Amino acid sequence: MNPTLSIKCIPYINSSKRNGIRGVYCLTQRFKSDDDNSSKKNQLAIDKLNNLLKTMKKGNDVEMPPHESKPIELAKPRQLARKSEQNKQNIDDSKQNKPLGEKLSDAATEVAQSIGGDTNKTKSDLLNLLRIYNNEPNDSSEKKVKSSVQLDDLLSGMKIDRSQSKKSVEFSAVDRAQRIRELLGHSSGDHQRTKKYRKPMDNYMPINLFSSEPLGIFKNFDTKKDFPTLPTWDRLHEKSLQTAVTHPPKNIYEQMIIWTEQGKLWKFPINNEQGMDDENNVFFAEHVFLEPLIDEWCPKKGPIRHFMELVCVGLSKNPFLSVEEKKDHLNWFRQYFYEKNQLLSEVGAFEIKSLPENVKEYYKPTIPDE
Amino acid sequence: MLNNYRTAFLRKSNETIQLFRLSSNTLEKSSSNGIKIDIPKYINRSSTDILKAISSTIQRDPTAAHFKYHDDPYLIPVSNFQKRAYALSQESGRKAAHWILNQHPELFNHKVAFPPIEKFCPNVVYDESSDLDENELKIIIEKAIVSDAIAVYNLLKKKDIEISSDTQQSLLELVCFYNNQDDLEEDWIEERWYTQANKNREEHRNTWKSNGFAMTLFSTIKSPNSYHYSIIIQGMAKYNQFEEAYNLYKEAKEKGFILSINAYNSAIKTAIYVKEGADHKWLHIQEILTQMNDSGVPMNLSTLNSILNVLTTMTSNSESKKYALKTIAEAKQFDIEPCLASYYYLLQIFCSDRKNKSTILVDILNLIEEKSLSIKDLADTNFFTAAMENCRYHLQNLDVALRVHSILLKANNYNLIGDSYRESVYYRHFFAILCQNESVEFLMKYYYDLVPHIYIPEPSITELIVKTLNVAAAVELYPKIWSDILMFDQADREPIIIELINGMAQNLFPSFEQSVKEKLGLLSGTIYDAIEERKETGKIKMPWTGTMLGNLINICLFGDNINKATEIIVKLHKNQNEIIGIPDSLTIATFLDYCIEKNYFNELLVSKIFRK
Numbered sequence: 009m010n011p012t013l014s015i016k017c018i019p020y021i022n023s024s025k026r027n028g029i030r031g032v033y034c035l036t037q038r039f040k041s042d043d044d045n046s047s048k049k050n051q052l053a054i055d056k057l058n059n060l061l062k063t064m065k066k067g068n069d070v071e072m073p074p075h076e077s078k079p080i081e082l083a084k085p086r087q088l089a090r091k092s093e094q095n096k097q098n099i100d101d102s103k104q105n106k107p108l109g110e111k112l113s114d115a116a117t118e119v120a121q122s123i124g125g126d127t128n129k130t131k132s133d134l135l136n137l138l139r140i141y142n143n144e145p146n147d148s149s150e151k152k153v154k155s156s157v158q159l160d161d162l163l164s165g166m167k168i169d170r171s172q173s174k175k176s177v178e179f180s181a182v183d184r185a186q187r188i189r190e191l192l193g194h195s196s197g198d199h200q201r202t203k204k205y206r207k208p209m210d211n212y213m214p215i216n217l218f219s220s221e222p223l224g225i226f227k228n229f230d231t232k233k234d235f236p237t238l239p240t241w242d243r244l245h246e247k248s249l250q251t252a253v254t255h256p257p258k259n260i261y262e263q264m265i266i267w268t269e270q271g272k273l274w275k276f277p278i279n280n281e282q283g284m285d286d287e288n289n290v291f292f293a294e295h296v297f298l299e300p301l302i303d304e305w306c307p308k309k310g311p312i313r314h315f316m317e318l319v320c321v322g323l324s325k326n327p328f329l330s331v332e333e334k335k336d337h338l339n340w341f342r343q344y345f346y347e348k349n350q351l352l353s354e355v356g357a358f359e360i361k362s363l364p365e366n367v368k369e370y371y372k373p374t375i376p377d378e
Numbered sequence: 379m380l381n382n383y384r385t386a387f388l389r390k391s392n393e394t395i396q397l398f399r400l401s402s403n404t405l406e407k408s409s410s411n412g413i414k415i416d417i418p419k420y421i422n423r424s425s426t427d428i429l430k431a432i433s434s435t436i437q438r439d440p441t442a443a444h445f446k447y448h449d450d451p452y453l454i455p456v457s458n459f460q461k462r463a464y465a466l467s468q469e470s471g472r473k474a475a476h477w478i479l480n481q482h483p484e485l486f487n488h489k490v491a492f493p494p495i496e497k498f499c500p501n502v503v504y505d506e507s508s509d510l511d512e513n514e515l516k517i518i519i520e521k522a523i524v525s526d527a528i529a530v531y532n533l534l535k536k537k538d539i540e541i542s543s544d545t546q547q548s549l550l551e552l553v554c555f556y557n558n559q560d561d562l563e564e565d566w567i568e569e570r571w572y573t574q575a576n577k578n579r580e581e582h583r584n585t586w587k588s589n590g591f592a593m594t595l596f597s598t599i600k601s602p603n604s605y606h607y608s609i610i611i612q613g614m615a616k617y618n619q620f621e622e623a624y625n626l627y628k629e630a631k632e633k634g635f636i637l638s639i640n641a642y643n644s645a646i647k648t649a650i651y652v653k654e655g656a657d658h659k660w661l662h663i664q665e666i667l668t669q670m671n672d673s674g675v676p677m678n679l680s681t682l683n684s685i686l687n688v689l690t691t692m693t694s695n696s697e698s699k700k701y702a703l704k705t706i707a708e709a710k711q712f713d714i715e716p717c718l719a720s721y722y723y724l725l726q727i728f729c730s731d732r733k734n735k736s737t738i739l740v741d742i743l744n745l746i747e748e749k750s751l752s753i754k755d756l757a758d759t760n761f762f763t764a765a766m767e768n769c770r771y772h773l774q775n776l777d778v779a780l781r782v783h784s785i786l787l788k789a790n791n792y793n794l795i796g797d798s799y800r801e802s803v804y805y806r807h808f809f810a811i812l813c814q815n816e817s818v819e820f821l822m823k824y825y826y827d828l829v830p831h832i833y834i835p836e837p838s839i840t841e842l843i844v845k846t847l848n849v850a851a852a853v854e855l856y857p858k859i860w861s862d863i864l865m866f867d868q869a870d871r872e873p874i875i876i877e878l879i880n881g882m883a884q885n886l887f888p889s890f891e892q893s894v895k896e897k898l899g900l901l902s903g904t905i906y907d908a909i910e911e912r913k914e915t916g917k918i919k920m921p922w923t924g925t926m927l928g929n930l931i932n933i934c935l936f937g938d939n940i941n942k943a944t945e946i947i948v949k950l951h952k953n954q955n956e957i958i959g960i961p962d963s964l965t966i967a968t969f970l971d972y973c974i975e976k977n978y979f980n981e982l983l984v985s986k987i988f989r990k
Contacts, residue, residue, distance in 0.1 A: 212737045212740060213737060214740075214741060215703075215736075215737075215738055215741045216741070217703065217706055217716070217724075217738075217741060217742075217745065218706060218707060218710050219703075219707075220700070220703035220704050220706065220707045221704060221707060222704060222707040222708040222710070222711055223664075223667070223704045223705060223707070223708040224708075225664065225667040225668055225671055225708065226667070226670075226671045226676070226677065226708060226711065226712075227671055228671075228674070229676070229711060229712060234636070234674075235636050235637070235638060235639065235673065235674070235675045236604050236605045236608050236636070236637065236638045237638060238547075238551050238605065238608060238609060238612075238638055238640070239548070239551075240519065240547075240548040240551035240552055240555075241551040241554075241555055241609065241612065241640070244522060244551070244552065244555045244556075245555070247522070248561075248756065249753045249754070249755075249756065250753075251564055251570065252753060252756055252758075252759060252796075253753045253759075253793040253794060254564075254567060254570075254793075255567065255571060255793060255795075256444065256445075256446045256465070256567050256568055256571055257445060257446070257567075258433075258436075258438070258444070258445050259433060259436045259445050260445070261429045261430075261432045261433035261436065262429075262433050262445075263445070264429050265426045265429045265430060265433070266567075268425055268426050268429065269426065270497050270564075270565070271495055271496060271497055272495055272497050272498070275425035276425050276426070276427075276428045276429065277428075282493070283492070283493025284493065
């Protein structure tokens with residue numbers, strides 16, 4: 009007895025009947041893939057074996073009316089469908105009233121023949137295996153030990169199944185558990201193998217979603233456009249849709265996208281004058297050539313002129329002030345000199361005639377009390 | 379003056395000459411080489427396009443936590459609770475900063491940027507003293523701040539400032555859309571990501587504020603026109619006040635108004651509550667559609683979705699599937715493409731029958747697989763979760779599930795997952811299907827990719843994963859899964875522990891390498907200690923069973939962890955009253971054989987006490 013190996017399979021049996029089948033199938037598959045020359049024939053045999061196990065599990069050893077066993081056969085894998093139909097006909101014709109056990113033995117014979125090789129041996133192995141399954145108590149939640157023994161037998165049955173390949177003698181010598189482990193460990197093609205017995209969607213019926221007849225309620229499709237639309241509502245709806253797909257940013261760039269949309273970041277492409285919309289309409293000459301502004305009040309020569317020209321040069325190079333601010337700045341000096349008129353005329357330097365218009369409060373120098 | 383003109387003219391002529399030279403050059407070249415230079419048209423890019431392009435080159439690092447968490451081992455969350463807590467605490471810090479800014483705007487007088495950034499400015503407070511006019515109200519409506527809009531409207535009324543009917547209408551739209559209350563600010567992305575789960579529960583509850591500002595505003599309008607009726611009907615239907623909405627709809631019909639498309643859609647939706655029985659509901663829909671046709675109002679996508687939504691409530695009627703397809707065909711005549719929300723409803727309509735399974739999901743996937751998806755309806759975000767659930771319970775098919783997953787990962791489709799709750803439900807179903815598939819390697823491929831940074835399995839899913847490991851005898855993965863169980867704080871879940879211990883004990887093969895054996899032995903000791911510790915603190919209430927301890931002893935012996943095995947044996951002996959059942963006699967025999975074989979006489983003596 010090799011309890012360790014069999015215990016491994018207990019979950020298959022214990023979890024559910026379906027799983028049980030799956031587990032056995034899985035194991036057979038794994039054993040099988042050992043053989044490099046896994047022929048289609050063997051594949052068929054194993055599928056068939058599986059089917060038999062399935063049928064066996066559903067029907068107890070009690071006699072079953074034939075019409076009840078039919079839906080079970082429908083559950084066979086697809087590739088066998090045609091063949092099984094043929095078989096079914098044969099069986100239905102000749103052996104309709106035989107008990108299930110007898111039918112199974114017949115079926116086993118067929119399998120054995122289809123596999124070839126030592127027909128009698130295969131057949132007896134198969135039947136032996138089925139017997140084990142049949143004896144398995146329905147309520148398998150208890151009695152682990154018992155089921156493990158059966159499974160051990162089951163696996164020995166499997167071994168003989170492989171015995172058709174010539175290597176079998178060597179294989180039996182190798183520790184079986186070791187081999188299973190190897191299969192488990194290095195199963196690169198595992199995914200492919202699982203595909204074979206994944207439950208197929210045999211009931212897949214393509215539905216063309218657009219093929220149906222329309223309701224026929226709407227008659228004219230060039231509808232007039234004078235139904236009310238709600239701009240604010242639509243805008244808010246659009247916004248709520250956008251927030252529904254805005255999720256925590258996944259990297260710094262997504263974070264920057266969100267910041268850009270919220271207006272917290274410079275917009276790409278980077279533009280130094282971003283947001284300075286007022287300045288967009290101002291020609292650069294107005295920033296640079298400021299002399300015309302002092303021409304109307306400033307003396308043509310002398311220290312005041314000299315000073316004001318320097319102010320103009322300074323301002324023309326200042327990128328931080330708007331044109332309006334520059335003008336205000338100049339006007340401040342104009343006003344300042346205007347207030348100093350008395351002093352200026354006393355020294356005989358010059359007299360400023362007029363005050364500028366619309367001087368902003370901020371730029372008005374405090375007029376000293378006289 | 380003249381000078382100016384001259385220079386300008388000279389410059390102009392110079393340019394033309396140069397241009398001419400350039401063009402003649404290119405002409406010659408192109409003719410000599412026979413290659414025509416095709417200068418592409420200037421493409422207008424938005425300010426975020428370049429960021430999007432860079433961002434699309436960054437792939438997810440499965441070993442790293444989400445970007446929002448600090449990249450510090452101590453601050454990387456490893457459970458769902460931590461994920462939520464860390465993300466929300468960070469955001470609540472930001473909220474606190476906002477609060478201070480709004481509470482003490484006088485402290486923030488410095489200009490942080492020019493041009494000024496509006497988001498960094500404190501909120502404006504409106505009261506009696508503020509100088510208001512209609513423009514101010516318009517700006518607030520544009521910003522969609524409901525409470526401010528209502529306050530300003532009331533102030534304007536008090537000051538007897540006339541408000542144009544257009545502004546009044548927009549205000550009504552705003553308050554109806556948000557049901558008289560402020561929406562969650564768009565800044566709080568995390569809060570939205572984590573709290574929408576609660577919103578779903580309100581899905582069919584009437585939350586409309588029946589004596590809110592919207593109703594007051596509506597009643598002050600002396601002769602409401604079709605716009606006002608449309609707005610109020612849409613608002614009521616949005617917040618599930620269906621009866622009132624239907625009454626207003628009938629009132630508007632009597633007055634002969636033509637309403638907005640969405641108002642008709644809302645009226646269709648009222649069928650869910652106003653009418654009972656499939657036949658009445660369908661008649662109701664047909665009636666409203668006929669009225670739309672008579673008024674010359676076309677269908678839109680939301681009409682289609684509203685009808686399908688009503689149909690989901692009458693799936694017991696066998697005709698509902700036929701109606702759904704007919705509706706889609708009708709919409710097709712208006713060139714309306716169904717969106718994810720429509721497909722979500724279709725899934726509900728077609729797959730309500732558990733016996734007669736429908737594979738409509740496959741047809742839907744065929745349709746959306748090639749398309750780039752974008753959000754068109756708020757219910758769109760339900761689709762992927764529903765599709766995965768359908769794969770798990772309805773189709774029970776891994777292939778379809780994998781297809782759904784691949785579509786989700788395409789382009790920007792992941793944004794349509796909804797929120798954290800829906801995301802974890804989606805992955806719960808996904809992992810359940812993966813576990814049903816027997817290949818452990820396949821499961822672990824996704825496990826390593828998604829756990830723990832995207833998804834942390836719920837206890838039930840952890841149990842499924844452990845089961846899958848057991849079935850496949852993937853012994854090498856036990857240490858990994860145990861450390862994950864500890865990390866996710868699920869070591870106190872009894873079903874998981876039992877499943878894990880039993881599974882390990884069943885998968886002891888003598889042919890393992892010594893190192894694996896030792897690992898298992900150590901692991902079993904660790905598990906025993908962890909459970910003991912949790913039992914002491916009261917986290918685990920389940921009593922030890924003899925079989926469990928027996929299994930642990932088996933694993934310990936298997937891995938030459940004789941100390942732990944002895945400890946457990948002593949425990950078995952001392953606490954006989956607390957332990958349910960006895961271990962298998964085979965276990966004890968193995969223990970004794972092991973001790974004799976390895977000459978562990980002290981241990982043997984300990985166990986002798988036990989045997990008498």
